[in-house]
Amino acid sequence: MSQSTTINIKDQILNGIVKENTIFKLALSLCPSIAVTNNLKNGVLMGIAVLFVQVMVNITISLLRNVIQPKVRLPIFMLVISGWVTVTDMTMAATVPDVYKQMGLYIQLIVAFASILARAEMFASKNKFIPSMADGIGMGIGFLFALTVISFFRELLGKGSLWGMPIVHTKPVLMFILPAGGFFAVGILMAFFNWIDARYMKKSSHAAH
Amino acid sequence: MNSEFIKLFELIISASLINNFVFTRFLGLCIFFGVSKKMETAVGMSITFTAVMMISAAMSWVIFNFIMIPLDITFLKIIVFIGVVAGLVQASDTIMRKVAPGLYYKLGIYLALISTNCIILAVPLVNAGEKYSLLQSIAFAFGSGIGFALAMIIMASIREKLELADVPAPFRGLPMAFVVTGLIALAFTGFSGLITL
């Protein structure tokens, strides 16, 4: 058990980023993937907020796992999650008020993220402190990565800028910062990752032969 | 009275068509993509969802205005509202199983899913933020439910059609669902500016 801890942590983090990427692979918590990704800054901040909540929730649940009665575990998980979301919500309202104004509702709705509850239930409630934290970091970074990629493309294509700074000077495709364009962007990126996956699988199966 | 009635009507139209939660505010997407594969489940989900949402909006409004504002604990609204939703779902689960087992058999599975739908939490939050009256809150919840149902039913009918189609492999399933939703959202842009609230 102990000798494989280091590998486990690395695997656990990678698992969240690549194999079980919340958005591209599990297709969970999709709402913010479109709602806040019309510019890079919002996308990254949202990703960080989720990363923070995910890690803190996993840590808290992991520490409390021997105290929580199994029968009432779900309400307690919800309580822990909404507690941390409230902390995040109020912190962001105080520190980045301009961003918060645009996406406050979506920050509050982190509560309803199936992925956070799922990790708490499936992983943190059964594992020790360190692996739980690693799991939270992996899932959170995977989410952050997905939001960063999506918002990178949407801001570049839709506004011709990145993090508010103009990059391209031709007329951008306004569509991509609008709702419909968000769906297109996510759909196309998902297909792209599927395609890479399929190629990778083909290669690895060839190698196995 | 008359203008109040018109305002309610406008709220319903606005929430269902113009500011449709799925197409313009991107909420409830997990359920939207997860449950819209078959028409039958889409319809069942929509009915259950609209009913639960109207009740939870009303309950949240009462709690928010009669308990939380007097006690000055509105900052706890996230925790309280999610509690209301979870409690309501649990209660209706139990009640339906006892009182209407036939209905429970049909719609029960959707009940469990509802608590992970962010629209059901967003509606009380918006109601509180916009300071809607009780009737307006219920109208908003109703409109949102109708809008969600509309989105689900359109999506289910298109996805059933797509099942027979030769969609390129990387796009099969969810990516295509996203592209379709984007196209529907594009069509629904036509409604913009219809009502300015």
Next chain:
Amino acid sequence: MEATKKEHQLIVSVSPHVKTDETTSRIMWSVSLALLPAALAGVYFFGLRALFITALCIVSSAVFEQLYFRMVGKKSAVGDGSAFLTGLLLGMNMPASLWSFSPFTVHVPVIASFVAVVITKQLFGGLGFNVFNPALIGRAFALISWPKAMTIWSEPTAAFLAMDAKTTATPLGILKEEGVVKLLEVFGDKMSLYMHLLTGNRAGSIGETSAIAILIGGLFLLYRGYITWHIPVSFLGTAAVIAWVFGGKGALFTGDPIVHLISGGMMLGAWFMATDYVTSPSVRKGQIIFGIGCGFLTMLIRLKGGYPEGVMFAILIMNCFAPIIDRGVKSKVFGAVKQNTAKENK
């Protein structure tokens, strides 16, 4: 050479539509032929630029379709004419002013063609499976992505070779912004307004302006049996009634249905876009519901919405509902049987 040989060998097995291949392509080319009068009228009124834009749309549609087939390794079906028709319709729905190099807007028709052919048609599994009208999605995408470039309307009857012309507003734009009095002022009197609208001597997209030319094409399709009267008649009828009842200022029943029918994209939409086989219901009763919905939504957007013209959005929204309408109309026959068997099983 190799490829063509292979194609011939594979003809029987690849496509599920082999039996109707010839018919499909005949329909496509006939519809394109029916569009010719309207397209020629557009070129006559908006000059060489209109021709360039239309040609650009047709060529890019065909090229993107060919590239797509090459990429996924499917048998090329560019010859069936559906890419040509999509490109032609798309070009006819664009303003001629897009042919402009400063500011550069020539890429707009090209990207719109890509969206129309690849995203709206091929991703859905190709012709016969698309849910939305490709040309209309291409246009909606362009309108929303480049709202300014897509709404620069040049005055008709400028010199044929002119590469830029005075810009003006469309009749519907004037109607929306300044009202019917101003519209009559611009065109002289009522008769003159009707004549301008009928012949197509007014600002608008390349192929939508000439009501007469479109009508000729539409009647040709009707006569040859490629379309039926259900959608155009219910579409235009509903729109006319709503325009008459609610289109006037103040009092009911004072609106002018004729202006609404022959302005904007109403004629082109009702005869050529809403009647698309694939994206409209297949049952007659469903087609009438579809047409009524299109007419209603068009007038709703024109009279109450944020856009001056609603035809495109109305048809696209009804495209969403077409599968449901088909289901609803058909299930009266099949649904009853299904329910019975379900009960027996229990």
